[in-house]
Amino acid sequence: MKLAFSTLGVPGLPIPDVIRLAATHGYHGVELRAHPEEPVHPGIDAGRRADVAAEFKAGGIELLGLAGYTRVAAPGDDGPVIDEIRDLLDLAHDLGAPYVRVFPGAGTEQTRERADAAAARRLGTAAEYAADLGVRVLLETHDSHRTGADAIRVLGLVGHRHVGALWDVMHTWLGGEQPVDTYAALSPYLGYVQV
Numbered sequence: 001m002k003l004a005f006s007t008l009g010v011p012g013l014p015i016p017d018v019i020r021l022a023a024t025h026g027y028h029g030v031e032l033r034a035h036p037e038e039p040v041h042p043g044i045d046a047g048r049r050a051d052v053a054a055e056f057k058a059g060g061i062e063l064l065g066l067a068g069y070t071r072v073a074a075p076g077d078d079g080p081v082i083d084e085i086r087d088l089l090d091l092a093h094d095l096g097a098p099y100v101r102v103f104p105g106a107g108t109e110q111t112r113e114r115a116d117a118a119a120a121r122r123l124g125t126a127a128e129y130a131a132d133l134g135v136r137v138l139l140e141t142h143d144s145h146r147t148g149a150d151a152i153r154v155l156g157l158v159g160h161r162h163v164g165a166l167w168d169v170m171h172t173w174l175g176g177e178q179p180v181d182t183y184a185a186l187s188p189y190l191g192y193v194q195v
Helices: 015-024 046-059 078-095 112-133 148-158 169-174 179-186
Strands: 004-006 029-033 062-071 099-103 136-140 163-168 190-194
Touching: 004 015, 004 062, 015 029, 015 046, 046 062, 046 078, 062 078, 062 190, 078 099, 078 112, 112 136, 112 148, 112 163, 136 148, 136 190, 148 163, 148 179, 163 169, 163 179, 169 179
Parallel strands: 004 029, 029 062, 062 099, 099 136, 136 163, 163 190
Antiparallel strands: none
16 A cells, blocks of 8 residues: 555545545545544444445555554553554454554653553553454554654564554654654554654
């Protein structure tokens, strides 16, 4: 796949229109925002999942991944966070998408070390499940971990090939990190780049 767009920019657009938009403008793939207010989210049933996968296949457009909203470094119990990741992984598998995006989302009520440890523990737990499904979980450079240097603190602790990075260039720029430094940090883990 060379070029994809995210449905973050076309909220609520029906899937046939998303596919038509991608094909009309020369995109090879689409990243789907997986949120309850969107046509595709973890709550849809098996029949709808099969229909969506068939629509993408018939339209000749690849499904790059699912943009989930799980916050892996958030304070609280691990169970609900891991369950959210697994739900996203199941949906990605059913749709034939190779990636699931998650956010760090540490917040301000815990130390950096605790946030990193929580994120690594949760991603490490989800990694084996992801491997069984053939899907990779990508930690986006975003919010509490907006630079490559921030993300690598977590990814280095996980050390599993089914957990990687999604480089959001706006957030690394806002974090003051030079692209050459971000690339050096994330290249061994990189799933894709979001511009």
